[in-house]
Amino acid sequence: MPLADALSFFPGLATAAAEPAEDAAALRRLAEWCGRYSPWTAPDGVDGVRIEITGSAHLWGGERALAADLIARLDRRHVSGRTAIADTLGAAWAIARFAEMGKDLVILPPGDCRAALAPLPVEALRLDPVTAQGLRRVGLKRIGDLSAMPRDALARRFGQTIARRLDQALDNLPEPLSPLGEVPTRRVRLSFAEPITEPTDLMLATERLTADLVQRLVREGTGARRVDLGFHRVDGQVERIRLGTARPSRDPRHLAALFKERLDTVDPGLGVEDMILAAFAVEPLPAEQIGLLGHPAGSEASGIAPLLDRLGNKLGLAAVSRLEPRESHIPERASVRVQPHLTLPIADAVGPLPLPPKGRRGPASSPSPLLGAERGGVRWGVSGKPPRPIRLFEPPEPVEAFWLLPDDPPFRFAWRRRRHRVTRADGPERIADEWWQPAASSADPREGGDAIRDYYRVEDEEGRRFWLFRAGLHGNDRPPRWFVHGVFS
């Protein structure tokens, strides 16, 4: 009924504006909190949470104990609800919402749930209202009635959905759960009898968790590349620390040190009651030989991988990069920043994604993946070309230049509010656009006829040497623009 009518019946009614977005966010947080039972959790509609407890019930001493724990904790948070455990998602959904009132927890024994579902109304099959209304009009009020009917007749009259939902509920059709976050490959959990807040306690717990995880990784001969440490707080919020390593690692001290640096970003609130360490990406990691006298017997690459991890995890993984040469005439594309240990360029490198060079060996097999003047057959320093500057500006900075004849280098230019008088110049070196590549960012001075650049290496009266270029040709309706692209030594 409308709110006005309700208020007329009961003037003292307490009302509050509906906030569907906030409700959805709160439900999401609840689903995230339920991650302490199993990583496969997801919000269900607007008022439910679905959890896949297939492999994790034994950690709690059985399904009944797990459900009891869940209900007790929800009670503490003043969240009332009904819980159902069943073989299939459809059956659990139906039982939780439509089973007899008065029972907060229903656990269906494994096996056929046909008998338990039979007395429930057809709305329990997650059908839309129109279809359910149509079924009722025909006289099919319970799921038991439906399962006796021939399927193709139902499908012809009411659509394929009914058959699908029925099959899903009766475990004839699989219905996977799409979890909220990524599902980890390995997970270890530590629960505390009393919530903890002290940073030293948190650090001790972190070290124990990393030791447990490392034990598992050692048994399997793998190392972790991405780990996530979740702190489940008493008030239901989950704080996370996410780490990535350059090489698969199972060194407990290294991982604990990486976590320790980020521990002060975690706010324990009123207390942390669970800590869950999950490894998302694991890679095979053979046993490493340690050298004599403490010198690592491996290549230098294994020695600086922990350093790269520390730098990357504190400054951001895009902050650490290496330079790689590329075959290109365009100067800003000839040198590309890539992630160490990989040959994929990082997000802010200008230019299209190059193909990996042929014959590339993976990092695990290459003896010194960081070294070598030649990467994928492309060498630094092309011979026969004029020298290149040591500093290159991205994007090139515009200057005001004055020249006498069209092909001449400028005799004077102004850059960064300073005037320079040119005494010597080399050039022009013409670099045209690579028609086989798509154009780069719009900050590029290459629009239409400006795709051609004439580069000059100029020296001013102080002796500083710049790399200027003129974008565009003379004779167009627009005068050509000048830029400084780099500074020589």
Added chain:
Amino acid sequence: MIAERALLPELREHIRRIERPTAPTHGVLPFGVAAIDRVLPSGGLARGALHEILGASGDEEDGALAAAFAAGIVGRLARLPTSPSPSLTRRVPSLSPLKGGEGNEARLLSLSAPRGGEGWGEVGVVLWCLPRPDLYGSGLAAHGLDPGRLVLVRAPRDDEILWAMEEGLRAPGIAAVVGEIGVLPAVASRRLQLAAERSGIIALLLRRWRDGGQAARERALPNAAVTRWRIAALPSQPPQGEPGVGRPRWRIELLRCRGGEPACWEVEGADATGHVSLAATLADRPARPVSSERFRRAG
């Protein structure tokens, strides 16, 4: 008689160490130019120490010459032979098959081998920390530094760059650490110097400023760097008076050196092997380096 003859060099070495306590303990990296090496203590740039490089006038903003100078130094580090220099007080093990046995010292296995890649093959990784990623690979290669050895660390703030440099100085497998910063607290420079001494890795600080006021303040501040250089650009002399830009020329000033006098030289910029060379017009001058200041500056 024989024992006395052996005693004398030892005593000389002892006295030298007392007189010059600042002698570098990790060896030196010579420039290859006699005029410069003569002024530096022990004939070269001290390894395991912090060195500061400034640009001059407009180059303070871009830091191109400072970067080229640093690239030359680091590039030469890769080509350093592992034969011990006379000032080393411990023997360098060279059991790696690449270097072969050079003299009698090669067959000694010293338990106190210095870290930092020395003796295990000089090709270590170079950590270059900078606020804006404007280093160009081809330009570096032209100055003798193989860009494949570089790991760039980009950090917008000075304190993050200092932290990254310190982490690099403590890690194994690093050959050199270069950092570009504007504001350098004296305490931080002391920490970097100590870390460099402990690990034997050479640390270069390039100073870059955008703000003239900050530049004037920072230039006057003392810090713990062992040497302080300033590189300025000079007009080039193309060969035989041809038009165009010739080989780059620099004025290198040694503003401050622990255990040495300030001096300045006009050189031609670092070539593809990382070596600078005295400008041709100076080749006929007397061997004494031209000192522009006879007093030590406070910075």
